[in-house]
Amino acid sequence: MIDTALPRPYQNYVYAYPHKTAYRPLPARPALSQVWAGESRSALSLYLHIPFCEVRCGFCNLFTRVGAPDGLTGRYLDALTRQATAVRDGLGDAEPLRFANAAFGGGTPTFLEADELTRLCDIAEQIMGADLRAIPLSVEASPATSTADRLAVLADRGATRLSLGVQSFIDEEARAAVRPQRRTDVEAALGRIRDAGIPVLNIDLIYGIDGQTAASWQVSLDAALAWRPEEIYLYPLYVRPLTGLARHADPAVAEQDWDRDRLARYAQGRDHLLAAGYEQVSMRMFRRRDAPPQGPDDYACQTDGMIGLGCGARSYTSTLHYSFDYAVDMREVRGIIDTYVATTDFGSALHGRVIDGDEAARRHLLQSLLQADGLSVADYRHRFGTDPWEDFGDQLHTLAERGWLADSGADLLQLSAEGLAYSDAIGPDFFSPAVRAAMAAYELR
16 A cells, blocks of 8 residues: 555655756866865776667657667777767876776667677777776677677686666567567576576566556566576666556556556565675665675766766766767657767867766665665765765654664664665655756757
8 A cells, every 4th residue: 555645655766966967067167186186086987878669668768769770880989989089188197097997888789790899899898908808897688699709708808797678578579669579598698697607687677567467567577586696676667658657547557557556566576685695785676695796886887987988878976977979769860870970079078067065965875776786875974075864854754654764873873674664755854955857847859
């Protein structure tokens, strides 16, 4: 039963703060040498974005396009090479670059052919200077593109983690999510991944798909567990299912029913994975207790010192988050990719948002509080010179009143089990008024 006095549980997936919809064109277009001046180079993160997929899933709002006609992937890698060269020049040589981790995301990086993946690794290593075999390297993939030759390249170049977007092992549910795939093909891909010897396998599953039941969700959970993946992510579906809404004259009732169903599937999945020997890292992430460590988790994608390459990648310094233009509409995305491919001068930051002390504190709190381990109050004081209860007392008292804070002592702010379940409702409460206004004013396209 949904308590209507509480906020709706599924509002915003806070995978990065501030969200790109709060970014704006940077009037000064600062040179990268200026942007990175004074920033530490001792523990950088490297992210390479490939904005291509073989199909656009019905739930997807990522920056990606379907297919790549007329040699577009090759031209994209040409542009990626030019951008990497400009970024490396902008970073300078006053301090050695040391990378702590790397990731290839998208889109679907394994959309690239094996020789193109080799080229992608060369950009990371030969231009940026990241030793991929010496640091954690995570790569996103789909079942259809997890071919033996592609996986062999990734394994040889040091990939330590491969994340496979399965979503459902039920063929009918996959079709309902506009993710046309057969379970037999998914299982075959998982076999190839295990054969490749990549140390960490992550399987993504989605709950809340139209027609999904407790029984069918259990089938997907057990099918994933049969492969003993080191990690499993459980994602709530965020696309409104038209057939679900059509059952009710009152859309609000349909939304409440969908919220109830997703909360029930979340609890079912969480409890089943915990009983199967997994630990909960965040609302979404579960790691097998005996799995090898992988370094940064869920919210590491917004850590300071992030160098993003590619037209959908973000970069983060301590005072500026920046990227290229953003869109979701497929025509707009294609236009941005075409502009990126034609770009010759990558020496400046074009779109972004300045991060002041208040925004940095909010980001740190979100990065920590939305993890199962919680926020160290002493660490917060050390970083910002204040107490989180002083800075965010209203929000934290509300969480406590709702029972969403665990009784973890004065030195740790930690969500309770119910609080973790409501992570997507908790995150937006800590957005600044300025970020809220910018997101609200963003014209979706």
